[in-house]
Structure formats: structure tokens, C-alpha cells
Amino acid sequence: MKRWPAIVLAVTGLLAAGCSGETTAGSTTTTTTPPPPPAKVAISPAANGQAVATETPIKITADGGKITDVQVTGGDTKVDGKYDADNKTWTSSGTLNVSKTYTVSATVTNPAGKTTTASSTFTTVTPNAIVHTHIFEGENVTYGVGMPIMLTFDKPVQNKAAVEQAMSLTTSQPVVGAWAWADDTHLNFRPRDYWPANTKVSFAAHMNGVQVSPGVYGSAELTQTFSIGDSLVVVASTSGHRMQVFKNGNLQYDWAISTGRPGHDTPNGTYLTIDKGNPVEMKPSDIAPGGPGYYDLKVPWSVRFTWSGDYLHDAYWSVGQQGSEDVSHGCVNMSPEAAQTYYEEELPGDPVTIIGSPLAGTPGDGWTDWFDSWQTLLGKSATHQAVQAGPQGSTLVAPTSIAASTGTTPSGHPADNNAAAAS
Numbered sequence: 001m002k003r004w005p006a007i008v009l010a011v012t013g014l015l016a017a018g019c020s021g022e023t024t025a026g027s028t029t030t031t032t033t034p035p036p037p038p039a040k041v042a043i044s045p046a047a048n049g050q051a052v053a054t055e056t057p058i059k060i061t062a063d064g065g066k067i068t069d070v071q072v073t074g075g076d077t078k079v080d081g082k083y084d085a086d087n088k089t090w091t092s093s094g095t096l097n098v099s100k101t102y103t104v105s106a107t108v109t110n111p112a113g114k115t116t117t118a119s120s121t122f123t124t125v126t127p128n129a130i131v132h133t134h135i136f137e138g139e140n141v142t143y144g145v146g147m148p149i150m151l152t153f154d155k156p157v158q159n160k161a162a163v164e165q166a167m168s169l170t171t172s173q174p175v176v177g178a179w180a181w182a183d184d185t186h187l188n189f190r191p192r193d194y195w196p197a198n199t200k201v202s203f204a205a206h207m208n209g210v211q212v213s214p215g216v217y218g219s220a221e222l223t224q225t226f227s228i229g230d231s232l233v234v235v236a237s238t239s240g241h242r243m244q245v246f247k248n249g250n251l252q253y254d255w256a257i258s259t260g261r262p263g264h265d266t267p268n269g270t271y272l273t274i275d276k277g278n279p280v281e282m283k284p285s286d287i288a289p290g291g292p293g294y295y296d297l298k299v300p301w302s303v304r305f306t307w308s309g310d311y312l313h314d315a316y317w318s319v320g321q322q323g324s325e326d327v328s329h330g331c332v333n334m335s336p337e338a339a340q341t342y343y344e345e346e347l348p349g350d351p352v353t354i355i356g357s358p359l360a361g362t363p364g365d366g367w368t369d370w371f372d373s374w375q376t377l378l379g380k381s382a383t384h385q386a387v388q389a390g391p392q393g394s395t396l397v398a399p400t401s402i403a404a405s406t407g408t409t410p411s412g413h414p415a416d417n418n419a420a421a422a423s
Contacts, residue, residue: 037190039065039110041118049122054209054217059105065110073241074102076208077221094289095166095209098217099126128215132206133222142227145194146272148369149203149348156184158213160382165396166210166218167388172200176402177387180372180380182364189387190369190377193407194351195228197248232350234312235410236332238266239356239422241323243312243332245342246411255338256323258315259357260330268362269419270353270370272306273312273346278302280311284329302340305352306366308370313350314339355412361419373416374405 039263040063041223045052058079060067066087072079083090096102105119135151137143146295157163164179168187177191196202201220202225207218236243238259245253260266302313308330315322315333322333323421334342334355354361363371378384378399385396408411 003025008288020036022086030248034221036110036112036114036115037064038116039063039108041067041106041108041116042131043104043106043118043120044145045120045122047120047122047421049120050127051094053211054096054098054124055211056096058090058096058102060090060104060106062088062108065108065116067106068109068115069105069107072102075100094206095153096124097208098124098286099122099217125217126208127217127219129155130215130219131157131212131216132220133207133218135203135205135222135224136223137203137226139224140180140226142229142347144199144273144350145231145233146351146367146370147195147228148367149189151187151205153185153187155216156213157187158184159211160187162382163207163212164381164385166206167394168204168206169387170202170204170391171389171394171396172391175199175389176405177388177389178374178377178381178385179387180369180377181382184265188369190372192374192386193413194233194411197228197231199228201226201228214338228368229347232345232347233411234350234352236266236312236350236352236354237356238326238354238423240327241326243334244340247345249411250380253338253341254341255334257316258322258328258333259326259354260328260359261326261373264328264330265326265357266310266328266332266354267306267359267361268354268357268369268418268421270351270414271310271361272367272370273348273350274304274307274366275348276303276343276346278343280304280313282309282311282331285309300336301334301343303346308362308365310366312339312342316366345405353410353416354416356422359419360421363419368419369421370414 025246042061044059066143070090080091081090081092101123107115107117109115132154134152160181173196175191177189179189181187205222208220210218219293230249233246241257243255243257279298279300282299283296300314302311304311312332315334316336318327318333319335321327383396386399386402387394388397409415
């Protein structure tokens with residue numbers, strides 16, 4: 001009977017020890033971490049959107065996870081886009097097509113691997129009017145090294161920078177150039193230096209969805225592939241009565257010529273050959289039929305370089321004056337042999353530079369893109385940026401970021417201010 005309290009105390013001590021929170025040998029404690037919540041995904045434009053502006057980018061944002069899949073369907077062209085550095089946002093590039101219904105589906109994944117998927121369907125704006133774009137260059141045609149890419153729009157363009165940004169070039173050799181506006185409906189691309197000889201050029205105008213003026217949009221993609229041939233560059237001196245022809249950078253021919261007599265001077269400037277014929281019927285525009293000095297001739301081996309009627313051509317009748325005297329009505333007179341040789345090698349867009357004349361060239365009288373210096377050309381661009389093109393495509397870049405030109409006059413590029421009258 002006397003030992004009963006001791007037993008009670010021992011049991012009491014065990015109960016106290018069990019409530020202390022201490023761990024005895026051989027026991028374990030388990031801690032449970034709750035799973036991360038599902039990631040959230042937001043898509044813009046929102047579902048059921050109507051008349052969505054084509055300039056509006058598609059944007060996907062993940063909260064609590066990363067974007068692991070994006071699918072965009074609808075439209076006539078693939079919609080490209082980019083992820084940010086940690087895959088928490090995805091943003092489309094370029095413009096959306098007009099009058100199209102797009103469906104965007106996105107999947108995001110949280111740190112535990114659990115996925116969440118969302119989608120949005122919306123419709124883009126329907127234009128008030130459509131602008132159509134025409135390119136001069138023909139498919140798989142070969143042109144000279146001075147040839148600009150010439151585009152014409154059938155409606156005036158106000159948003160010129162957006163149009164330039166929609167253009168792309170892929171070239172088999174590196175090329176630097178710029179887009180330049182002649183007016184609201186004409187846009188040309190001209191290289192800084194002549195095209196490298198034997199370059200293949202693929203052009204694309206991603207105009208679908210580009211708003212060129214309020215309510216006026218492009219609705220189609222325009223593509224064309226053409227080639228540049230050998231370099232064939234003419235320099236004709238009206239005062240020296242000689243014409244030099246440089247082929248692929250080397251002087252190939254040096255011929256005697258006769259150019260426009262006083263009052264009918266051949267104008268200075270770097271032109272491009274436009275078309276040719278063998279023969280071409282020629283008659284003066286400023287002399288009435290039957291009047292003094294009137295002529296009507298079928299002239300062999302004739303290559304045109306101004307709209308007003310200046311040609312390089314066979315002038316068998318003036319061979320005696322060629323090399324010493326200017327006797328033509330404004331054309332460059334050549335011997336039959338020289339004219340035929342040049343005619344057979346010429347391509348549309350080959351440069352022809354006239355020097356030494358007292359008459360300045362008239363911008364627009366022919367393809368006169370090379371009247372402009374590089375700086376003048378950049379000033380005619382709405383973005384004032386240079387185009388850097390190559391086998392991987394093209395980008396608009398700051399002119400100060402590109403290397404200096406290595407081209408030399410006359411075979412690499414013409415001299416600045418080449419259309420000015422000789423002093």
C-alpha cells in the first residue's frame with residue numbers, strides 16, 4: 001500500500017513527457033507542403049472582339065507559370081510571335097489580316113507541371129477600301145545593276161512608314177539600300193551602291209492588314225523573285241567624245257561617240273537603260289514634218305535611257321564626226337559595230353552616266369533614281385532608315401550603324417550631284 005503514490009507519480013511523469021513536444025529515439029515527424037495553385041493565362045484581344053484593328057498585337061500573359069504552347073489559327077498568313085526572356089509573355093509580330101476570324105489557344109504550366117489552357121476568338125476590321133500594289137519587276141527576269149525595285153499603289157499612301165516596315169528583301173549577296181518615295185503612290189528601293197553582279201533578289205510586301213490611310217488597307221501579300229546580271233556601266237563624255245564601258249568593274253570598251261549638238265545637248269546625269277529596239281523609228285518632236293532638219297529614220301541597235309527620247313544607238317551616218325564633234329539631236333551616236341556590241345550585252349537597268357554637258361539632267365526624265373546621293377535617298381524614306389539585306393532577309397537599321405561604302409566611281413556607284421550641268 002505504501003508504494004502506490006510512487007506509481008502514480010511515474011505515470012504522471014510519463015504523461016507530462018508526452019505533452020512536451022520532444023522527440024524520443026525511433027520517432028519521426030512529417031511536414032506537408034501544399035501544391036502550387038494552377039497558373040493563370042490572359043489573352044488579348046479578348047474573346048468575341050469585333051472590328052479589331054489589324055495593328056493590334058496578340059498578347060498572351062502567364063501568371064504563376066510559363067507559357068508552353070501557343071496556337072493561332074485563321075487569316076491567310078502565318079502569325080509569328082516571340083516569347084520574352086522567361087516565357088511569361090508571348091507577343092505577335094506584324095499585322096493581322098483584314099476581315100478574318102482568329103482563334104488563339106495558349107497553354108501555361110505551373111512549377112508542379114499542372115497545365116492550364118485558355119482560348120480567345122475575335123474578328124478583325126473590315127476595310128472601307130482596299131489598296132492594291134504593283135511591282136514593275138517581272139518574275140525571274142534579269143536586270144542591270146542600277147535597277148530599283150519600283151512599286152505603285154492604286155490609292156494614295158499616308159502611313160508611309162508602316163508600308164516601308166511591311167517590305168522585306170532576301171538577297172543572295174549582302175546589300176545596303178533604302179526605300180524612297182517619289183510621291184504618295186510610288187515607292188522605290190535603291191541600293192546605296194550598284195547591286196552586286198549576279199545577285200538573286202526575292203521581294204515580299206506583307207501588305208495584308210497594313211492601314212495605308214484612314215480606312216484603307218492592304219489585303220494581300222505581294223512577292224516577286226528576279227535577278228541582277230553582270231555589271232555593265234557606261235560613262236559617256238560629251239566634251240571628250242568618248243564612251244567607256246565597264247564590265248564587272250573592268251574597262252571593257254572605249255569607243256568614239258558623238259552626242260547632242262549645241263541647242264540639243266545630251267543632258268548630264270546617271271540614267272538607266274529602259275528599253276531597246278532594232279530598229280527604232282526616230283523623228284524630232286520639235287520640227288514639223290517637211291521642215292528644215294526634219295528626219296524620220298529607222299535606227300538600228302537603239303537603247304533608250306530617257307523618256308524624252310535619248311538613246312545610245314548606231315549612227316552609221318555620223319561615223320566621220322564620232323570622236324571629235326557633237327552632231328546628234330541629243331542621242332549618243334556610235335559606230336555600227338560598237339552599237340551592236342553594246343545592244344547585245346545590255347540589260348534594262350544598266351547605268352548610263354553622261355558627263356561634260358552644259359545641260360543639267362531633269363529628274364523623272366527616265367529612271368533617274370541615281371541622281372540622288374545616299375543622303376538624299378535616305379531623306380526620301382519615311383523611316384529615314386537604311387535597309388540591310390542578305391540571305392537571311394532584311395532589317396531596317398540606323399544609317400550610322402552600317403559600314404562605310406567600299407564602292408568606287410564609276411563602276412561601283414556614280415558621283416554625287418551627277419545631274420548638274422558642267423561648269
